[in-house]
Amino acid sequence: xxxxxxLEKCLDYQFKNKDLIxxxxxxxxxxxxxxxxxxxxxxxxxxxxxxxxxxxxKFPQSNEGDLSKIRASLVNETGFTKLANEIKLGDYIYLSIxxxxxxxxxxxxxxxxxxxxxxxxxxxxxxLETLKPIILTLLEKSxxxxxxxxxxxxxxTALQEITQAEFGSIxxxxxxxxYGPDHKKEFEVSIWINNQCYGQAIGxxxxxxxQAVAKIALDKLKG
Amino acid sequence: xxxxxxLEKCLDYQFKNKDLIxxxxxxxxxxxxxxxxxxxxxxxxxxxxxxxxxxxxKFPQSNEGDLSKIRASLVNETGFTKLANEIKLGDYIYLSIxxxxxxxxxxxxxxxxxxxxxxxxxxxxxxLETLKPIILTLLEKSxxxxxxxxxxxxxxTALQEITQAEFGSIxxxxxxxxYGPDHKKEFEVSIWINNQCYGQAIGxxxxxxxQAVAKIALDKLKG
Numbered sequence: 001x002x003x004x005x006x007l008e009k010c011l012d013y014q015f016k017n018k019d020l021i022x023x024x025x026x027x028x029x030x031x032x033x034x035x036x037x038x039x040x041x042x043x044x045x046x047x048x049x050x051x052x053x054x055x056x057x058k059f060p061q062s063n064e065g066d067l068s069k070i071r072a073s074l075v076n077e078t079g080f081t082k083l084a085n086e087i088k089l090g091d092y093i094y095l096s097i098x099x100x101x102x103x104x105x106x107x108x109x110x111x112x113x114x115x116x117x118x119x120x121x122x123x124x125x126x127x128l129e130t131l132k133p134i135i136l137t138l139l140e141k142s143x144x145x146x147x148x149x150x151x152x153x154x155x156x157t158a159l160q161e162i163t164q165a166e167f168g169s170i171x172x173x174x175x176x177x178x179y180g181p182d183h184k185k186e187f188e189v190s191i192w193i194n195n196q197c198y199g200q201a202i203g204x205x206x207x208x209x210x211q212a213v214a215k216i217a218l219d220k221l222k223g
Numbered sequence: 224x225x226x227x228x229x230l231e232k233c234l235d236y237q238f239k240n241k242d243l244i245x246x247x248x249x250x251x252x253x254x255x256x257x258x259x260x261x262x263x264x265x266x267x268x269x270x271x272x273x274x275x276x277x278x279x280x281k282f283p284q285s286n287e288g289d290l291s292k293i294r295a296s297l298v299n300e301t302g303f304t305k306l307a308n309e310i311k312l313g314d315y316i317y318l319s320i321x322x323x324x325x326x327x328x329x330x331x332x333x334x335x336x337x338x339x340x341x342x343x344x345x346x347x348x349x350x351l352e353t354l355k356p357i358i359l360t361l362l363e364k365s366x367x368x369x370x371x372x373x374x375x376x377x378x379x380t381a382l383q384e385i386t387q388a389e390f391g392s393i394x395x396x397x398x399x400x401x402y403g404p405d406h407k408k409e410f411e412v413s414i415w416i417n418n419q420c421y422g423q424a425i426g427x428x429x430x431x432x433x434q435a436v437a438k439i440a441l442d443k444l445k446g
Binding site for chain 1: 279
């Protein structure tokens with residue numbers, strides 16, 4: 001009998017070494033001679049690489065700083081908890097009774113750690129090339145939910161704080177046009193601060209274009 | 224003609240895509256449309272994984288916290304500069320004249336970044352399994368120089384600071400014995416604070432045993 005059939009279906013992957021998977025699912029509260037912390041250490045590094053490489057290839061024009069920023073917005077407790085929930089990982093974690101009562105099964109820290117551990121375990125038994133499509137499928141699936149708005153959410157806010165301090169006003173975003181068929185429309189947005197244009201950008205939504213142009217203005221103002 | 228013959232010999236690796244290697248060797252001061260910062264982003268992640276996995280397997284008894292600590296002592300500017308010097312990477316970096324005059328070729332930050340970039344480039348063109356032995360060979364070669372003394376150097380110091388504050392005395396290390404043939408000798412050391420024994424440990428040198436036992440005492444005192 002295999003207790004992990006549904007998890008394996010969600011991952012489209014069959015575990016080879018069940019002991020390793022049990023270790024990956026064992027929270028330290030469960031008081032076994034093993035727990036998932038060492039595999040989490042490994043999983044953290046492998047996820048960092050896979051997501052880093054994915055972004056490196058997806059955004060060939062982005063510099064190192066932007067890539068790091070985008071990665072940091074995906075590779076963190078919140079991001080991994082989303083991915084853990086996508087595969088219902090909470091159902092499989094071994095917890096102490098106390099932690100169970102304490103709603104441990106839905107805690108972000110526990111879910112995120114178990115997600116890293118299980119990915120570390122798959123890496124260990126099957127290697128990077130097997131793990132990559134598993135992660136990228138999950139990431140692409142969650143991408144509409146995480147999406148680029150969230151990834152770039154800090155640019156507009158950061159810019160507004162600066163213009164308020166420096167000019168006593170907030171930036172003005174103008175839609176300059178939209179292009180392409182309805183299902184693939186792109187928007188061009190310009191940004192104005194104190195009646196002066198600081199740049200234009202095109203994005204797959206108005207919000208994305210605004211974020212992109214906010215970054216341009218931010219870079220200009222910073223020097 | 225191949226300008227990188229000696230570098231390739233040091234790495235025991237032949238570059239496939241010369242453009243990529245040039246990019247990896249180009250410091251941003253060189254003012255080209257490309258530089259090595261994006262490859263550095265990738266290299267950083269892949270080095271973190273390779274060293275992490277190496278330590279995970281080398282120290283099967285170490286917990287996540289210790290593994291992170293040991294890795295942090297290897298995966299940093301100083302560590303990568305050592306490895307960069309091992310392959311004489313400084314000779315190959317493309318720099319601006321100003322940076323050249325400024326002794327950029329021997330700067331730790333520039334060497335370390337170029338090391339990460341070149342490893343990122345090898346990963347990109349040949350994959351993880353090709354890169355692993357290259358890194359591990361370099362690491363093992365530099366290990367006698369970096370060695371575990373350095374990795375653990377903070378335990379003795381950290382402990383001494385605590386015992387001075389708490390007991391007004393410094394720890395006393397006693398050699399309890401040595402075992403094994405001369406070329407493979409191990410030392411057993413005990414640690415005494417205020418005439419009380421806080422633990423024993425065995426190590427491949429007296430220093431290593433002292434560091435190990437200092438960690439034991441440190442853990443006891445802390446909790």
